[in-house]
Amino acid sequence: MRLATINACPQLQKGSPLLMEISRLGFRFLRPSTEDPLRVFPWGQIHSWAHDDQLFNFRFFDENKRSIVQHVVLLQHLNKLLGHIQLIIDQILEERKSQVISDEGFHRLLQQLQQQAGQDQMQLLATNAKHHYFMARQGRQLLEALASGFDKVEASVLLHGRLVDQNCFAHMLEALDSPADRDNVWHRIILARKAASHP
DSSP states (O other): OEEEEEEOOTTSOTTOEEEEEEETTEEEEEOTTTOOEEEEEEGGGEEEEEEETTEEEEEEEETTTTEEEEEEEEESSHHHHHHHHHHHHHHHHHHHHTTBOOHHHHHHHHHHHHHOOTHHHHHHHHHHHHHOBBOHHHHHHHHHTOOOHHHHHHHHHHHHTTBSOGGGHHHHHTTSSOHHHHHHHHHHHHHHHHHHHOO
């Protein structure tokens, strides 16, 4: 779905008309004449959104600033946008919930994780992440079961795309040892996304 906007994001062309595309990947701002993408905002980095009259604003983790930045756009057909966003989110959540790990399966995984060490732990996590989605609170418990700070970073990157509630990823990251580790996780996630979008 594409809607016309009058952009108010300082990182883009302030005041210029743009197209805003909403899809299963997230938000994209496009140049109207050519539909060339100017900026991409994946769902996993969008923390929240709100609206007021024709203004639509959303909070996004900006890797360059290493912080959450708020963007505001003046948008035509705002109600259509909100309805489309809800439809996409409902579809994504339904698919992920259908593959979420059961309570019994999670407790079994957590016990196995606590009984193993090092590379065996990471292999166990990787195997389970191929077949299951997790809640962020479960992801945090898995991170807390790992002894190595390095493994916690690796596991955070691994689990990010396998969360039902990706908007709670920041809560999961609180299990990491330092802000530098959290920044490292975001940096690696963004690099992986960029690589995936340019085959």
